[in-house]
Amino acid sequence: MPLFSKVDKALWLLALPMIFSNITVPLLGLVDTAVIGHLDSPVYLGGVAIGATATSFLFMLLLFLRMSTTGLTAQAFGANNPSALARALVQPLLLALGAGFVIVLLREPLISLALHIVGGNQDVLFQARRFLEIRWLSAPASLANLVLLGWLLGVQYARAPVILLVVGNVLNIVLDVWLVMGLQMNVQGAALATVTAEYATFFIGLLMVKKVMGLRGISFEMLKQAWRGNVRRLLALNRDIMLRSLLLQICFASVTIFGARLGSEIVAVNAVLMTLLTFTAYALDGFAYAVEAHSGQAYGAGNRGQLLEVWGAACRQAGLVALIFAVIYAFFGEQIVSLLTSIPELQQQADIYLHWQIILPVVGVWCYLLDGMFIGATRGTEMRNSMAVAALGFGLSMFTVPYLGNHGLWFSLAVFLALRGLSLGWIWRRHWQKNTWFNNVQN
Secondary structure (H helix, E strand, O other): OOOOOOOHHHHHHHHHHHHHHHHHHHHHHHHHHHHHHOOOHHHHHHHHHHHHHHHHHHHOOOOOOEEEEEHHHHHHHHHHOHHHHHHHHHHHHHHHHHHHHHHHHHHHHHHHHHHHHHHHHHHHHHHHHHHHHHHHHHHHHHHHHHHHHHHHHOOOOOHHHHHHHHHHHHHHHHHHHHHHHOOHHHHHHHHHHHHHHHHHHHHHHHHOOOOHHOOOOOHHHHHHOOOOHHHHHOOOHHHHHHHHHHHHHHHHHHHHHHHHHHHHHHHHHHHHHHHHHHHHHHHHHHHHHHHHHHHHHHHHHHHHHHHHHHHHHHHHHHHHHHHHHHHHHHHHHHHHHHHHHHHHHOOOOOOHHOHHHHHHHHHHHHHHHHHHHHHHOHHHHHHHHHHHHHHHHHHHHHHHHHOOOOOHHHHHHHHHHHHHHHHHHHHHHHHHHHHHOOOOOOO
């Protein structure tokens, strides 16, 4: 079988734009840090850091909106069902807007709760509150954008996600510099920049969706009727994916929390090494997104052969990219770390744990790809159960930390990624052997 078949090329056509657009996400974080970090007090940077963390935790819990939308849309696309495509857009969009407006209405008590949990310096918490009071006004647009992104991915309109992510993040960066540095609005300027960019992205996304609807034969009448249908299926799917996301965040947050107990140097070292892991995940996520769309299309069409072709192409291409990352970290890891921190002590500490960055891409690539397969098939319950198994394995592995120190944390993370891949792979294999993978196709 050739390394680059027709299916491999189709996978790359969707994966590559997503990889490049994903790169703008950490770039935005770097600009935020650089702009706020040049103000005359460190409390501003601390306030934005806390605010960004609280926002990320809340909004990441609602990431199911994108994931479920992509799966349902891809299935409807594969079944060539315009009515189902309309339903896959309207129902989650109404849910996203509703959840967003609830966050806006309840943001004051939610902010108070978040800051109470964080605790710490009152001046920093005051700046965090100023940031969040504006930042969370974007909730309806931010959550709706997840749905629009998921729907456009599901119909394999590759340019749209790139435009949405790149335009939104670039606008955010420009406004960030102008409002914070130019107009001296400090943390409120950083928050307002993000809010403006989110709503601008929302309106651009709606225009793109309108264009695609015309191409896919979706009429206005279909949209008016689309709120009806199997809403329970959507809510059950979103519930399971939300629980999965919660377990995922708890495990990754545990690395930071337990790292803090090992000392300030370990926290700083892990933050540097997590940057490498995050960058790798952004690249491999591009393939996961592509697998969601293509496997969902094959699932909706009930095409067993197409699904196997997609899986084979994903394994070849994403596996190759994971190996490339492992080789880069093996030969150039020390030089990369030196670019991320100029502190000699941290560089030396990072070198001790660098081999984990060689292992993790090769171990983790399979769980990313299998996530894509299961999202495409909208099998949320099995994804939740797999994450529960992996989280249990992670928790048990953490008992090695008193003996292995920081190596125990990275070992636990490797076990977590491996168990996600192994459990999902085992479930998928059983379905394949029993010929039950397509049993739940609904359009």
